[in-house]
Amino acid sequence: MQLKQFASLLAVCELSGNGNTEIKGIQTDSRQVQDGDMFICLPGHTVDGHDYADKAVSLGAVALVVERKLEIDVPQLIVSSCRFAMAVFSDRFFGHPSQKLNMIGVTGTNGKTTTTYLIEQILNDAESETGLIGTIQMRYAGQTFPMSGTTPEALDLQRSLHHMVEAGVKNCVMEVSSHALQQGRVKGTEFRTAVFTNLTQDHLDYHHTMEEYRGAKSLLFARLGNGFEDDLHKRKYAVLNADDAASVYFADSTSAEVITYGIDANADVRASNIKITARGTSFHVDSFKGSTDVELRMVGKFNVYNALAAISAALLEGIELDSIKRSLEAIPGVDGRVEAVNEGQPFAVIVDYAHTPDGLENVLRTVNEFAEKEVFCVFGCGGDRDRTKRPIMGQIAAKYSDRVFVTSDNPRTENPDAILEDIKQGLIADGVPSEKYELIVDRKSAIKRAIELASPGDVVLIAGKGHETYQIIGTVKTDFDDRLVAKEAIRGITK
C-alpha cells in the first residue's frame, strides 16, 4: 500500500514528502521496525513514540505517522491522533479482518477469560472454527501464542485477526478490557455480539471513578451499531447480565438487540435450582430456545453467570441448547481459576485468579461451601494498580477466612511492604484480631506457611495470580507459579 492511500483514509491528514512511498508493514515500537515499515509515533503514558522516530528510521522505517512534524528527512503523515490513525490504518492495511470474522467481545470486571473459554469450546464443538484472544493466551487453528496483556493494541489486534482469517477461522471470541476500550484498541473492530459479565470495583487508578469505568465499558455496546438486518447473520446483539445494575446503562447505550441472562432478576436466559459441591455446580436453565439441566465441572455460583453468558452468546449463533449443554459439561475448568492442587494431601489447596474485591468474595464464599473445616487465604494486591481495593480485599479475606496470610502479588515498582500495609489498614479498620493474620512479604514463604499450618479438612486458597507463571518485582520478571510452589510446599510436609 502507498503512503498516499493511507493519507486518503483520514479527513484531516497532511502528507509531507513522497506519497508514492510503498509501505510494507506498520510498527508502533521502534525496536520491532523492519525495512519498509511505516512507524506510528504513539504518545504513551510513560514515553512518547515521537522520541523514537530517529531510531525507527535508522532501522529502516520509510515513513512516519506523527502528531507534530518532525525534523527528520523521511515522508510523514501529520494527523490529529496517532492512536486513531493506528486503528484506521491497521484495519485497512490488514483488509478489514473483523468484517470477515464473526466477532464476539466480552467485557466486565470479572469472568471475561472464563466466559470466552466457554464460548470458544461451545463454538468449536459445533464445528465452527473459533479463535480466542485474552489474558491467558491467543489461540486458533491449533496454534497458541502468549499474551502480554488482556486486549492487544489496535495494530497487533488487526494483524492477529488477519492471520485468523488466513487460517480459515470463522469466529473470534475476545476479552475486551476497559483499558482497551478507553484507549481505542478495538476501534475499527466490528463486533457482532458484545457480552457483559459484571461491574465491580477495580482499576480506579486508571479510570478514577466507577462512573468513568462504566463509561469505558459502555463503549463496547455503543459501538455495536444497530444491525437491524433481515439476514440473521448480520444482526448485532448485546448480551447483558440482568442481575447487575450497570446493564440498564449499557442497554441504553446500544442500538443492538438486548438479550439478558441472570439468576435473580427475570431474564431471557435464566438459571434456577443451583447446587454447588466441591466437584462442580449444577443448575436448570430456561431460555428463549428451550430448557435443560447443566452440570458444570467448575465450582461457584459465579461460574453459573459465566455459563449463562456463554449459553446466551451461543444460542445467538444458532447452536442448539443440547449441544451447548454437552460442551459446557465437558469443560474441566479454566487454567488458574479455582484450580485444585492435589499431591495427595489431606486438605484442599486451591489456586485462583481473584484479584478484585468481588472476585475474592465470590471465590471465598465458594470454598466456604465445601470446606469441611477452616479456610486459609493467601493473597496480595498488585503494585502500580488500584490502591483503594487493597484494604477492602483485606476485609473480605478476613470476613470469609479463618486465617489470612497477606503477601505480595506482583509488587511491580511499588515497595512490597507498603502494599501489605495498605491491606493491613483494612484489617485494622475492621478490628480483625492480629492472631488471625500474618504479613509475609515473600509469596513463597507465605504459601509454605499456610500449607504447613493446614489440618485435614481445611482449604488453603491461594488467590490473585492464577495461571501466571511469573512474579514482577520492581521491573524484573522472575519465574513463579503458585501451583508449583504449592506442590513443592505440600511435598515438603508429606516427606
Ligand SMILES: CC(=O)N[C@H]1[C@@H](OP(=O)(O)OP(=O)(O)OC[C@H]2O[C@@H](n3ccc(=O)[nH]c3=O)[C@H](O)[C@@H]2O)O[C@H](CO)[C@@H](O)[C@@H]1O[C@H](C)C(=O)N[C@@H](C)C(=O)N[C@H](CCC(=O)O)C(=O)O
Ligand atoms: C496504561 C496502559 O495501558 N499502558 C499500555 C501502553 O503503554 P504506554 O502508553 O505507557 O506506552 P509507552 O511505554 O509510553 O510507549 C509509547 C510508545 O512508544 C513506543 N516505544 C517505546 C519505547 C521504545 O524504545 N520504542 C518505542 O517505539 C511504544 O511501543 C509505544 O508505542 O501501551 C503499551 C504498548 O502497547 C502497553 O504495553 C501498556 O500496557 C501496560 C504494560 C499495562 O500494564 N497495561 C494494563 C494496565 C492493561 O492494559 N491492562 C488491561 C487489562 C485490565 C483488566 O484486567 O481488565 C489489558 O487489556 O491488558
Ligand SMILES: Nc1ncnc2c1ncn2[C@@H]1O[C@H](COP(=O)(O)OP(=O)(O)OP(=O)(O)O)[C@@H](O)[C@H]1O
Ligand atoms: N462472573 C464472575 N463474577 C465474579 N467473579 C468472578 C466471575 N468469574 C470469575 N470470577 C473470579 O474472578 C477471577 C478471574 O476470572 P477471569 O479470569 O475469568 O476474569 P477476567 O475478567 O478475565 O479477569 P482479567 O480482568 O484479569 O482479565 C476468577 O479466578 C474468580 O475468582
Ligand SMILES: N[C@H](CCC[C@H](N)C(=O)O)C(=O)O
Ligand atoms: N488484568 C489484571 C490482572 C491483575 C493480576 C494480578 N496478579 C496483578 O498483577 O495485579 C490487571 O491488569 O489489573
Ligand SMILES: [Mg+2]
Ligand atoms: Mg481475563
